[in-house]
Amino acid sequence: MKLHTRILIGLVAGATAGVATNLLIGTGPMTHKVVSFVTEPIGKLWLAALIMVVIPLILSTLSVGVASLGDLKRLGRIGLVTAGCFLGLTALSTSLGLTVMNTIAPGRSLPEEVKTELMATYKGQADEAMGLGSRAFNIDLLYSVIPRNPVQAAASGNMLGVIFFAVMLGAAMALLPAEKAAPLQRVLASLGHVTVAIIELVMRVAPVGVFCLIFSVTARFGLHLLVSLSAFVVTVVGSLAFFQFVGYTLVLWLVARHPPLDFFRKARLVMITAFTTSSSNATLPTTMRVAEQKVGIPREISAFVLPLGATMNMNGTALFEGATVLFLAQVFGVNLGLGQQAVVVLMSVVTAIGVAGIPGGSIPLLMMVLAMVGVPAEGIAIVLGVDRLLDMCRTVLNVTGDLVTATIVTRAERMTLQPDPLAQE
Ligand code: ASP
Numbered sequence: 001m002k003l004h005t006r007i008l009i010g011l012v013a014g015a016t017a018g019v020a021t022n023l024l025i026g027t028g029p030m031t032h033k034v035v036s037f038v039t040e041p042i043g044k045l046w047l048a049a050l051i052m053v054v055i056p057l058i059l060s061t062l063s064v065g066v067a068s069l070g071d072l073k074r075l076g077r078i079g080l081v082t083a084g085c086f087l088g089l090t091a092l093s094t095s096l097g098l099t100v101m102n103t104i105a106p107g108r109s110l111p112e113e114v115k116t117e118l119m120a121t122y123k124g125q126a127d128e129a130m131g132l133g134s135r136a137f138n139i140d141l142l143y144s145v146i147p148r149n150p151v152q153a154a155a156s157g158n159m160l161g162v163i164f165f166a167v168m169l170g171a172a173m174a175l176l177p178a179e180k181a182a183p184l185q186r187v188l189a190s191l192g193h194v195t196v197a198i199i200e201l202v203m204r205v206a207p208v209g210v211f212c213l214i215f216s217v218t219a220r221f222g223l224h225l226l227v228s229l230s231a232f233v234v235t236v237v238g239s240l241a242f243f244q245f246v247g248y249t250l251v252l253w254l255v256a257r258h259p260p261l262d263f264f265r266k267a268r269l270v271m272i273t274a275f276t277t278s279s280s281n282a283t284l285p286t287t288m289r290v291a292e293q294k295v296g297i298p299r300e301i302s303a304f305v306l307p308l309g310a311t312m313n314m315n316g317t318a319l320f321e322g323a324t325v326l327f328l329a330q331v332f333g334v335n336l337g338l339g340q341q342a343v344v345v346l347m348s349v350v351t352a353i354g355v356a357g358i359p360g361g362s363i364p365l366l367m368m369v370l371a372m373v374g375v376p377a378e379g380i381a382i383v384l385g386v387d388r389l390l391d392m393c394r395t396v397l398n399v400t401g402d403l404v405t406a407t408i409v410t411r412a413e414r415m416t417l418q419p420d421p422l423a424q425e
Contacts, residue, residue, distance in 0.1 A: 010207035018218025046209025060192035065303025066170025097323035106231030107330025122381035199285035280357030293423035309402025316397025
């Protein structure tokens with residue numbers, strides 16, 4: 001049975017068992033125990049095993065990828081096209097989120113008692129995120145791009161710093177004469193192969209990991225929240241789905257000149273992994289494998305675009321950020337004019353670059369955007385209860401956007417897609 005089918009079975013079984021537990025047994029101590037001591041630890045360990053290989057994967061593939069581009073002019077050209085795609089797609093998705101939220105305006109009709117109850121229930125979590133946010137978004141974010149100590153950057157999960165170091169390593173290997181650079185390049189290439197082998201092992205138990213993650217989310221989910229916040233959830237998920245299936249289809253057709261149906265069929269394992277893990281970083285190993293073997297993106301392009309994308313390109317997150325700022329502005333009766341909405345688009349695009357590709361990574365930065373445009377940041381508490389569901393959906397766009405960009409860059413470089421017909425999932 002194909003891997004994506006097995007993962008899908010894990011997903012459906014986990015969701016069914018979780019919802020059944022939620023409805024039949026409730027979210028009381030019994031469910032709490034099963035989730036806290038059985039399913040959540042298994043799910044978290046599986047996720048950790050995937051994230052474990054991200055730093056060696058980024059270091060090896062990005063440096064070897066940059067080195068194999070050959071000359072720095074080509075690196076500059078590919079870098080420009082990649083950055084243009086990242087910014088263009090993110091600005092487009094955010095504008096869509098704001099437009100739809102302006103039109104439907106679900107925040108205006110949220111009952112006062114629901115607002116008060118949600119604020120009280122999730123206040124603690126909101127305060128915690130606020131603390132993280134003030135540390136995450138300041139001038140240190142800029143300093144983190146060029147790390148004084150690359151080992152420390154890797155140890156503290158500073159992806160932007162690791163990326164910068166890997167690009168410099170690759171550029172230097174490209175500049176040196178072959179006999180000097182080749183030994184290190186071979187070691188790094190080998191490290192890349194070994195990491196992929198680890199990923200394949202970890203993905204073998206993906207159905208179990210996915211079952212446990214989804215069970216934990218659904219068994220403990222405040223299902224009644226979905227009803228009170230249904231207008232908000234439907235608006236955000238609807239906008240995300242529209243961008244995923246209509247937006248990317250148009251971009252693939254018009255810009256990448258690639259048949260969209262074929263793309264989505266090949267990318268389904270990536271989409272399912274993103275949906276179930278809620279983490280661009282945890283999905284990166286799968287994205288790279290599918291990009292090269294199934295979609296046929298040349299290695300030097302996937303090795304450059306995808307690690308950057310998993311860290312910096314978050315189309316779904318930016319859409320969610322923009323839409324949520326507007327929703328909360330509606331709830332609190334703050335009138336955001338066109339100028340302020342333009343600031344929201346800009347800040348959502350900028351902060352999405354700094355968002356960590358992990359579950360809930362965007363919440364601290366979203367709170368900063370709220371504060372910046374005068375919407376009470378603690379209001380985030382209102383949407384925290386449904387955030388995991390939205391996170392699963394927006395992460396799908398975050399990784400699909402990376403694959404779409406890699407397809408566009410391949411075309412811009414006048415290279416052809418060469419999928420491996422023998423590739424196994
Ligand atoms: N979970 C998202 C990701 O990993 C980030 C976020 O929006 O919270 O891409």
